[in-house]
Amino acid sequence: MNTERRAPLDRRRVADTALRLLNEVGLDGLTLRAIAKELDVKAPALYWHFKDKQALLDEMATEMYRRMVAGSALDPADTWRERLLKANRGLRAALLGYRDGAKVFSGTRFTGLVHVEQMEETLSLFTAAGFTLTQAVRATSTSYLYTLGFVMEEQGVEPLPGERREGFDVAERARRMADFPLSAAAGAEIFEDYERHFEEGLALVLDGIETRYRNAL
Template sequence: MTTERRAPLDRKRVADAALKLLNEVGLEGLSLRAIAKELDVKAPALYWHFKDKQALLDEMATEMYRRMIAGAALDPDDTWQERLFKANRGLRAALLGYRDGAKVFSGSRFTGMEHAEQMEDNLRLFTAAGFTLARAVRATSTTYLYTLGFVTEEQGVVPLPGERREGYDVNERARLMADFPLSAQAGAEIFADYDRHFEEGLTLVITGIEARYRPE
């Protein structure tokens, strides 16, 4: 008979188990029942902490954010452009660490206030650079949405580093679309070299913000 005591079941332990399981089964295969099995508890025990799957996804997204910002102090000497590049590169890297990471993050509501400190610092930086508050919000949210959308599409092809979904072979796609030569060649610009394409797209967005708003 074992005398080993398990850690008490709390929201963080459930979220940690869910994130671990996410990489194995993806968002579609993630269920409260599967998480309960992973934790070796009965499914009703989870409902004490989360009323439904969306509540759990909210906590998972919050834990992903906590891990993302842990030890990553903001640089007070950043320009607003540098802050946008750093924030969105960091977000992409964090989301790519989880199968369907972007889908989990998208539309989820943070359950804590950890994000408020960074948000306040970012808005202070932007308004000091000459943005109105409304334009500061638009600039930060637009780059955020670009990154979230980019990673969602990227993970549709490459669920995790080293994996590639069937049907996304660029050469095979080009062969099948031989009657549409430009579209065939475009495959390499859509379904490959994601690092470079992300950087190019992010630069386009930030350059557009600067050209449109021209903050003093």
């Protein structure tokens, strides 16, 4: 008889297991039944903690954020631009650590106040720099949405770093679009070198914030 005591089933343990399983099966394959099997419990046991899959996704996103900010204290000496660069680079790196990470994060609601301390610090930094609260919210949320959308598209092509989804062969795409030379050549800009693509796009967003808000002060 196995007398080893298992860790008690709680929200954190379920979310940890779901995130680990996510990299194996992706979001579409991540069912409550599959998670229960991984935990060696019956599926109804999970409903004591989560009423549905969306509630589980909310907890998973919260845990992803908790891991992302663990040990990464904000630098009060940051400029607003440095803060946005650090925050969005960190977000992208965190999302790329999970198959379908951006899809999991998108549209979820944090289950606690894990995000509020850093949010407050960032908004304080922006308002101290001369932004209105409305401008600070627009600047931070627009850059966040850019990063989230970028990674969602990136993971549609490369579900995990180094893993290429079938059907995104740039050379084959160019061959099929030979009669449309600009569109054919654009493939290399759209579906390759995501690191450079992300940085250039983020710089465009920050330059836009600078032009619209800072130059008006």
